Amino acid sequence: MLDPTLCIQKPLTNSWTSLSWQVFNWLTTPALVIPPLVLLTVLPLLFRRLRWRRRISGLGATLLCVYLLTLSPTMVKIGNRVLVTFLPSDVGAPADAIVVLGRGTEMRPERVDVSARLWEAQRAPLIFASGWGDAQQIADMLAQKGIPDTAIDGEPCSRTTEENARFTAAIVQPKNVHRILLVTDPPHMLRSLLTFRSLGFEVIPHTNPLPNHLNVRSKAYLVFREYLGLVGYGLRGRFLPREPSAADISPTAIAPIQEALPLEVPVAPVLSG
Template sequence: MLDQALCDRPVSQWLVLKSMLSNWLMTPIFVVLPLLILVFLPWMIPRLRWKRFWSGLGTVLLVIYFTATFPLTIAVAKKGLVAFIPPDPGTTVDAIVVLGRGEPFRHSRVKVAAELWKAHRAPLIFASGAGDGSEIVERLKAKGIPDAALGEEHCSRTTKENALFTSSVLQPRGIKQILLVTDPPHMLRSLLTFKGMGFEVISHTSSIPSELTSSRKAMLMFYEYMGLVSYGLRGEFLKQNLAQQKNPPIAKVKNSAKFNLQKQHSLF
């Protein structure tokens, strides 16, 4: 298991800002009203320069905001995110890694992970994510997955931390080949990040919850495109060396039946 201090650290300012931005964009009146002011206010100020520019900018942003939630726009954005994901060849691996994404996504992830395990694709399922890791494991137990085949970390708050903390737990135990389970928009960034951490990755997507609103789905696409750019510029997709990192998370080995790799090969 990971050092508990990793779970107890304060939330980063970036995650706070991201949450605030999401709440703002998901509340139409907070977006539409300022943009309408930008469209009409310049014409009410007689000496203001570049009236057409500011009014036109507001109009364009309004059009983008409303068309972003169209089903066709969402479908095209999703297609761009999944176009370069290799198909699952169906081979066996060392472990199935399930990434958390919040409560609405858990059902499909648990279902996919359980099906993969029962199909003998891997002897171990490892769940990763703050607020998700422990809950996913409990749901997998309810589906009949034995305790010895399950592991989790519940400290990671970003995709980079998913990969970093998972590698610090699994790689010292010789686990290199993984089946990665997450939703289609999130898969490309996750795949590249886990490969950067030294894993051999096979992707296997789980569905986006049907109850998500169009605005929520559009937000997922927006974050993933921004995440790809951000991670790419920061070099997160390049090969990482955990041993050379300044303060890497150290996986503490704990003798427990919950994560006994000596037992896992006897489960099939």
């Protein structure tokens, strides 16, 4: 596992990630959004001399209806269904590695369970965890399930999906890891698949289920954040073919992990019990 102290983080990336999460958190908190929209609908009608009062009020009412509809359970289900419709099926082909993306504490158990089952089924000999604040914890949980240390690796530097893909490519592709089983939640999978594919990976998507305790607001947050993420990544060209770069990770940090990875992909043993 890459030493976290060797990670090189860009302040701009960290600030943008933090800001985007704050904005999305505000947008998915009805108590913070509905009152301003109600005021936008009602207040203009109180000023009879305001020339555009009906249009402004109509705009507020429209935005309020769209917002309430967007956060409804039905729309969240439809939005999630659209995101997974275009994913290729996992037909059981072997891969060079299982790449597990961090997504926070709530998502971690399902990811660990899925990746452990894939390894036990001999789908790939290596599980590679990627994500700041997640990679080491995922590795520890996999070890508790009986996965040997030689089959677990990762990097704890990446803070975005873009960095997940770039850092993973920089570390594992020099050791001929090109076909991967990608593990993440259904809303996040499409953007992740396109990003990893742009860096030369052949990606087999394998989603983990969302935690049962997630409420509608949390699911809406995940789903509609991905639509904005797809647009943002697309406009920045992050789905187009390109070469991986390790500019954000120290070369002295990458070398030990690259040396530890197998030169050829062996057959993973099946756990007893």
